[in-house]
Every structure is written in C-alpha cells, then in structure tokens.
C-alpha cells in the first residue's frame with residue numbers, strides 16, 4: 001500500500017486521504033465484530049467481498065436516484081469516495097423481528113412486521129450506540145427537520161431496493177443499518193448515503209429455509225463463515241471477480 005495519510009480507522013475499514021480535495025479512499029479490512037457482543041474476529045478475504053458487494057449495491061442505488069458517496073471501486077480492497085461529514089446517526093430499517101428488536105420486546109425471531117420500522121441509534125461505540133428518537137436528533141441539532149425527512153425517505157427507498165435485490169437471489173432482508181453524510185457542492189449541502197452496505201451491516205436469511213446467512217450465526221456456530229460471505233457474493237454475481245482468493249480461501253482466524 002502506498003504511503004498516504006490515514007484519517008480514521010474503524011472496525012471494518014480504514015479511511016485515507018484521497019488523491020483530490022474532497023475525496024477519501026476506503027480500505028476494506030478483514031476484521032469483523034459479531035452483531036451481538038462485538039467480539040473481534042478476522043475473516044481472511046472478507047474485505048475483498050464486502051468491497052465488491054458494497055460497490056454493486058451503491059452503484060445500483062445511485063442508478064435509481066439514491067445519491068451515495070461512492071465515486072468508484074479502485075481495486076480489490078479500496079474505493080474512492082466523496083469526503084463527507086458523517087451524521088452521527090445509525091439508521092436501522094426492519095422488515096422482520098430479529099436481533100435486538102426480538103430481545104427488547106421478547107418477540108419471536110422471524111415474525112414479519114406489518115410495516116417496515118425505521119429506528120435511529122446514536123453512532124457512538126463508547127456509549128454502545130443507544131437508541132434515540134427523532135426529537136433527540138433535531139433537538140441536539142444533528143440534522144434539521146427537512147434533512148430528517150430526506151433521510152427517512154432515502155432509508156425506505158433503500159429498503160425497497162435491497163428487499164427486491166435480495167429476494168431476487170433467494171434471500172430475505174430481515175434488517176439493515178445505514179449511515180448518511182453531508183457533502184458541500186457549490187455552497188449546496190447534499191445528503192449522501194455513506195459507509196457501506198454489506199453482509200456486515202445486514203441480517204440476511206435464506207428465503208426458503210430461513211437459514212441465517214449473517215455473521216451472527218457463525219459467531220454462535222463457529223463454522224461456515226467463509227461459505228456465507230462467498231454464497232452471498234456468488235448469488236449477487238460478484239464472486240467471479242474474486243477468483244484469486246481461491247488459493248487462499250476465506251479463513252476464520254480467532
């Protein structure tokens with residue numbers, strides 16, 4: 001990797017200064033944390049797959065009018081992105097009861113929801129990302145009312161698109177998390193979909209068998225994580241790009 005300025009390191013990505021002002025480069029790591037307890041895990045090759053999947057999804061979303069931070073995929077592990085100011089809110093959209101929703105209300109996982117639920121969490125790992133209300137978001141001045149309306153609308157459009165994309169490849173989209181950022185262009189502020197959309201940020205179940213394809217299952221069963229990432233990538237048609245991985249495979253390292 002060439003020498004360049006690192007701006008930030010998160011759980012799954014490193015962000016470097018980009019080649020032009022207003023750009024950054026995201027490097028997708030193999031590091032992972034399970035959805036339940038945040039236990040650190042390394043899955044060799046995961047970053048390559050997630051880079052390809054997020055590239056595909058963000059590109060398709062921008063084609064249907066959901067503006068994203070993606071400029072282009074640079075190589076197997078890196079993307080060139082518009083530099084954005086990350087809005088400190090995680091937006092979770094739910095179609096089926098699972099994960100923390102099931103725990104919070106003592107409901108059975110797999111129960112379909114009569115309508116999709118949009119939830120907000122404060123993006124702060126030190127505080128455990130607490131759930132927040134629209135009132136907190138606007139009272140704390142994190143986003144304005146019109147921006148929040150736009151975020152809600154973009155989140156629901158993303159849900160419609162992703163639900164269709166995944167159901168077309170035999171996968172049920174249980175829920176997902178997205179993050180937005182602000183970008184200034186000619187004195188205008190734009191809200192862009194940021195971060196990533198990958199199996200790390202979604203709960204995905206097989207449509208027919210309800211088999212969990214998400215990383216939580218593998219943190220419980222300690223087996224098969226490589227097959228799940230490969231299976232999702234293969235069903236999305238991005239696995240052929242990844243042939244060079246076959247000699248190395250995807251290994252779970254603890």
Ligand code: TMP
Pocket residue numbers: 034035036092098099100101175176177200201202203
């Ligand atoms: P949940 O089903 O546990 O409530 O999580 C909802 C979504 O949030 C899930 O699809 C993935 C995402 N998520 C993360 O990206 N990181 C996390 O640490 C957690 C807990 C959830």
